[in-house]
Amino acid sequence: MNDDLRRLIRTIPDYPKPGVQFRDISTLLLDGTGFRMTIERLAAAVGPVPNLIAGIEARGFIFGAALAQVMGCGLVLLRKKNKLPGMVTGINYALEYGVDRIEMHSDAVSPGARVVLVDDLIATGGTALAGVELLRSAGAVVDIAAFVIDLPDLGGAGHLRAKGVDVKTLVGFAGD
Template sequence: MTKLAEPNADLAEMIRTIPDHPKPGIMFRDISTLMLDGGSFAATIDRLAEALEGDAPDLIAGTEARGFVFASALAYRLGCGVLMLRKAGKLPGPSVRIEYALEYGTDMLEMHDDACGPGANIVLVDDLIATGGTALAAVELLRGRGAHVSQALFVIDLPELGGAQKLRDAGVEPHALVEFSDD
């Protein structure tokens, strides 16, 4: 069952669902179909910008890889910078990293050690929030450099997996345009 916020039903309709990918029982929400449509992609960026509360951020932090797309477009729309949170070993300069748990092991995120400083107001952006592991690691990494992270924006929330609530528990208010249940 898809829960649609009335103003975002048009965006939800642009997101393709692929059953049993990458394994049986998973309903994969494919955001690439939304990204292929210029009007839908523009509306997505506009609505993410409208969801921000309070002061304009200094930086938009996007997680690899689809998060980069949304973070870059949103930063352009807001007139601020983009901070890339990358998989380990991808950055050329000195970096800081964090290891975090996944269902099937661990992964790492890293950023350049001079990408942000104490007091920077940063909004985290990604295409989807599921269990929250990557988002929580990103928040911890940014806060470890002294950044202020109180909001995170997502196109899709899978609320049954609990990631948005984990962010709230960590003091970060998540905003998602569309929610999909496991049905």
């Protein structure tokens, strides 16, 4: 499934550390037709138009913005700590070695808004889970998350499903 898109994603071995197979979407973005097909397929997978797409910094901004434009809805940015001006709300989440934080503008999401979370890749799911929790804390309905790539062996999609989120992915890379 989506082998045409899979061929456009470059694998860089041993990056950022030995043993990691980095799935590089920059080669997909270089191919105009491939990028367009990616967005069209994500839109079809998401289904009915949501109120907002929430893109996770930074590669989620690329796919989220394009998806929001195609679907005719708004885009909310989920940013790293201290990147947004004005009033923000945020959530801390655990990393392998430490804690990180994502934030959004406090007035970005109205209670009851249907929001689809978008990023380039789902691995362990830590950032995506934090994004869902942040959006839901503002009253959003987050029942779908869409990713170009799934690394199923790392379990992130399963963690999202356990929280009631339907996970849509286009390409899976098992064993990574």
